[in-house]
Structures are given as C-alpha cells and as structure tokens.
Amino acid sequence: MPSNLPFIHRFKAMTVPCEVQLFGSPNASQIAAVIEQNTYRLEQKYNFYSEQSWLTCELNQRxxxxxxxxxxxxxxxxxxxxxxxxxxxxxxxxxxxxKWLLNNNASLxxxxxxxxxxxxxxxxxxxxxxxxxxxxxxxxRFDLGGVIKEFAIDQAINFAESMGVSAALINFGGDIRVLGTKPNQEAFNVAVVNPHESTQAFFSLPLVNSALTTSAHYERKTQFSDGQSSHILSEKGTHSKVLSVSVVAPSALEAGAISTALTIAPSLPVPEEVAVIFIDDQLKIHQDTEFLIQ
Incomplete structure (x- = not known):
C-alpha cells in the first residue's frame, strides 16, 4: 500500500458507524483491531441501557x-x-x-x-x-452515552500515537479527532452536515491535532406524556435560534461537552483554545453569538 494512503477500518459501536484511518504504520490492521476492541469494551462498561454494565450494576444501582x-x-x-x-x-x-424516571413512568x-x-x-x-x-x-442516575463515545475517540488517538502511527483520523458517528497532518502535510478537511439534510455537507473545517464534534437537536427526540423534547435534555430547553453547534477543541471529550452545553446556553464563555461555529434557525453560519440579539 502506498504510504500516502490511509489504512481504513470500519465497524459499528455505540449505535453509530465508526471509521478509523491510520497513516504511516505497517501494523495498522492490528492497531485498528485494538481500537475496535477497546471501543466495544467501553461500550459494555458504561452502557446506560445495559443491565450488565458497570455503570448500571455498580453506579446506577448502588x-x-x-x-x-x-x-x-x-x-x-x-x-x-x-x-x-x-x-x-x-x-x-x-x-x-x-431518563430513568421516564423509563419507569411514561405518564409523566x-x-x-x-x-x-x-x-x-x-x-x-x-x-x-x-x-x-x-x-x-x-x-x-448517570448517563455517559455521548461522553464515552468521545472518550473512546480520545483513547483511539492515544493508542494510535503510542503505537507509532504518524497520522490518524477517528470518526465515530460524526464526532472526530485527528492526529497530525496527512502525509502531504495538509490538514484533514472535515465536513459538518446540513441540519436540514443530514446526507449533505454544509461546510468543512481543516483539523490538525484537534477534535470536532457537532451537537444538534433536530433529529432525535425524548418523549414525555404531553409531547416531545430534544434528546439534549435541559429544563429550559435548547435555544430556539440554534440548530447545531460545532466545536473544535484539543480533545473529543471537551469538544462534545461544550457543544452540548452551547445548544442550551449559546452565550457560555469557552476556553481560548476552543473554536465554535453555530448554525442558526435560518441556516446561517456564525462564529459568535451576535445573532442571538438580532
């Protein structure tokens, strides 16, 4: 295989398609297998919906x-x-x-x-x-679903780097982290989807040694007896002018937590090393929150 092409490995875990791209290692297939098995291990350990997981048995049923x-x-x-x-x-x-309350009493x-x-x-x-x-x-009760997916991405990058991979892209259901640059020294170009059409790219961002996550509330829903709510749960709800928030941060775990929080409270301050892009309810792109007061 030419050295400028990645080894690509795909599997499904944590309810999403997972893709591992590895550059510069003759042992890429073994490294990808380690990443896949570790992802399954984390899924089993921290699964909110499994009666056998550590999260359920040791923590949520303490x-x-x-x-x-x-x-x-x-x-x-x-x-x-x-x-x-x-x-x-x-x-x-x-x-x-x-979620635990609703699982036990759907009439609420x-x-x-x-x-x-x-x-x-x-x-x-x-x-x-x-x-x-x-x-x-x-x-x-603790639900670490998205958290553990992002933690698994960060661990995948750590595995890849420690095992001699020169560059990598880990994509678990649209949550992405990259290591280094492509062999031609170019950044990885990563797309963010159109909130109204998830099969279409809306814009793209160059990534080098960073993570990108997007949080949105236009697809999955939580059901209450008197109606539906976003799957991003908050008593005051997600912000009506924000369709999605994309965050670039050093780790996937940090990016995911911040992008989730910003769908609820988009004016929250963020660390200096974090970049934020909003898509509003008119499908316009913003890098600040001025649109909230227009």
Whole structure:
C-alpha cells in the first residue's frame, strides 16, 4: 500500500458507524483491531441501557451514597467534573436521572418529570473524594452515552500515537479527532452536515491535532406524556435560534461537552483554545453569538 494512503477500518459501536484511518504504520490492521476492541469494551462498561454494565450494576444501582472508582472511571469522572464546572453546570451527566424516571413512568409530563428529577440532578448532586464518587441522592442516575463515545475517540488517538502511527483520523458517528497532518502535510478537511439534510455537507473545517464534534437537536427526540423534547435534555430547553453547534477543541471529550452545553446556553464563555461555529434557525453560519440579539 502506498504510504500516502490511509489504512481504513470500519465497524459499528455505540449505535453509530465508526471509521478509523491510520497513516504511516505497517501494523495498522492490528492497531485498528485494538481500537475496535477497546471501543466495544467501553461500550459494555458504561452502557446506560445495559443491565450488565458497570455503570448500571455498580453506579446506577448502588446501595449507598459512595462508589469506589477504578483508575479509568476516576479519570472519566474527574474530567466530567471539570467540564461540568467549566460550563457552569449546563453540561450535566446526571441527566440520566430524568431518563430513568421516564423509563419507569411514561405518564409523566415534561414539567412533572423535571420537578421530580430536580433534586437528583446538577453539579451539587455529586463530587469526588480521593477515588470515591459521592452521590447525595439515592435516585441520581448517570448517563455517559455521548461522553464515552468521545472518550473512546480520545483513547483511539492515544493508542494510535503510542503505537507509532504518524497520522490518524477517528470518526465515530460524526464526532472526530485527528492526529497530525496527512502525509502531504495538509490538514484533514472535515465536513459538518446540513441540519436540514443530514446526507449533505454544509461546510468543512481543516483539523490538525484537534477534535470536532457537532451537537444538534433536530433529529432525535425524548418523549414525555404531553409531547416531545430534544434528546439534549435541559429544563429550559435548547435555544430556539440554534440548530447545531460545532466545536473544535484539543480533545473529543471537551469538544462534545461544550457543544452540548452551547445548544442550551449559546452565550457560555469557552476556553481560548476552543473554536465554535453555530448554525442558526435560518441556516446561517456564525462564529459568535451576535445573532442571538438580532
């Protein structure tokens, strides 16, 4: 295989198509297999909907107010705590509490569900002491679905780099992180889809050693007894003028948390190393939030 062409490996995990592109390694097929198996492992460990996952058995079905975290889970929750704090609590992994309520009582209206879930959710509902996760409310539930997909992307890049890959692109369901540049020294050109037609590219961005995630609320929905809501759950809802938010950040996990938070509160400040692109309800592109006050 010519060295300027990638080794490409595809599989499905975490409900999305996954693609691994690796450059510059004679062991690319073995590295791709390691990435695939690790992705399946993370999916099994942190699956909110599986009765056998660590997340369900050890955390969401806990019998007390503390859970001992293994080294990997400690890293995950420490990172999440930083992202929750950095988004002023808008990004909230305890939203699983609301999903748990709806799974157990489909007759709840949106207002009723949020009223009941309010004590179970939010930044104050949990904290970390040493390697213990402390949860104050018995019924607090964590949903790490998107988080673990992005964590898997970051781990895939780490695997690739540590195993001698010179450049890589990891794409799990449109959440992307790249390592280095293409062999011709060009950046990876990554497309963001049209919110009204998901098979069409709307614009593209060059990426080098960075991640891109897009959060949008125009496809999947959450069902309450009195109607539907975006799958991005927030009591005040997603912002009516924002169709999608694309974020470029050093890691996929950071990009994903920030893009999710900005669909709810688009005026949140972001770190200097983060770039943001909004698509508004008129299909116009913005790199700042001036459009919110027009």
């Amino acid at each position: 019998t007390g107010h503390s859970v001992l975290l293994d080294d990997e889970s400690l890293v995950v929750f420490q990172t999440l705590k930083n992202l929750v704090t950095g988004t002023a609590g808008v990004f909230d992994p305890t939203v699983g509490s609301l 209206s949106r207002t009723q569900a949020y009223q009941i879930a309010q004590p179970m959710m939010g930044e104050a509902a949990w904290h970390i002491e040493n390697n213990q996760l402390i949860i104050s409310h018995d019924e607090t």
